[in-house]
Amino acid sequence: MRLSLSMLALLLISLNLPPNRADAASLQILTVDEPPSNYQVEQNGTLLLKGFAVEIVQAIQKSLGDYAAINLLPESRVIHMAMKQPNIALFSISRTTGREAQFHWITQVGVKQWVFYARGDFSGQPRNLEALDHTLRVAVVRGDIRESWLQQQGFTNLLLTASPGQSLRLLRQGRADLVLYEPQGVAYASRQQAFAADEFKPLFTAHRAPIYLAMSKGTHPKTVQRWQAAAESLHQSGVVRAINLRWADIIRQQWGYECQLVDDLLHC
Incomplete structure (x- = not known):
């Protein structure tokens, strides 16, 4: 079977697309309103996501070249979507015995x-x-x-x-x-x-409760493994520790509360 030049060009482009771009298009990243790990503030009429867990997830995205937006939704809706659909990343959720088999656990982001x-x-x-x-x-x-x-x-x-x-x-x-x-x-x-x-x-x-970035079941194993490896690399390089040290200062100065840094994670 002969392929036209245009069809051949499209085939070559699809074969050479970086895998992280394909993942970024399909993976939904969801969070909930739980300051100071993840929450939303308004600045100059624009809603912005803040929090130490938000910055950890964004650092993982940056290391992977992932451009998916993070969306904040009610927790009941986030959990429902993650239980029903593949390709959902969600944070920060408590890791419990009952939830252990329900999600892929990417990395711990703190303790509450x-x-x-x-x-x-x-x-x-x-x-x-x-x-x-x-x-x-x-x-x-x-x-x-x-x-x-x-x-x-x-x-x-x-x-x-x-x-x-x-x-x-x-x-x-x-x-x-x-x-x-x-x-x-x-x-x-x-x-x-x-x-x-x-x-x-x-x-x-x-x-x-230990809190985590997790992924829904049905998400491609390679996606899960890439995110787990990227998270581990950020821990090893000191990026996670730097994020949490800065947020410990923010929480102390702005909210008057002392979080403890244990094994590079905030215990609040």
Whole structure:
């Protein structure tokens, strides 16, 4: 069979396309609103993504020549898409036993504390889950891993919200008794909404969760391997450490919260 010159030219071009360009066109990169690892701010009328995990993912993209945009969506939608579709990269999600087989785990990007918060006038002093009344109203973001975790721990009165800020507003208004969230996220949301620092009282740390960049099942193994190798290279070269050192300073100076750097990762 003869090929026309135009068909031959197209064939040669397709054979010589760099594989990372093909991946960039098909891979969707999704994140959720969880400062300071990943969040959105408005600057001069433009919405920008910020956060230490955002910068780590962008550094991986740069090393691979990947030009896919990162899109911020509600967490329940991100998880639903990643469970149903291949070629989804998502961050920052907690790695749990229940999720272990559901995703390809590319690289860890940090560790977050889950802390129970009450209003400043809360009279109880529980120091662990056993001492906490499980019938109290707990505000938690819909689709967040903390929702299913609370259910597993026997909490029966969950108030599902669209954002951490909404959870804190319910707590502040007395419509919720508790919020389960991370300290730096509470500090950021309080600052954004001009809440006083003493309006919310931390009770105790309920859990410490490693957070990851992951990929959905069905994504091509070579794509998964390239991203894992690129992430490891950035750890070895000190790029990840440099990003996290800078963000530790940003969080300390702007939010008044101290994150710890352990093995080049932020523990907040």
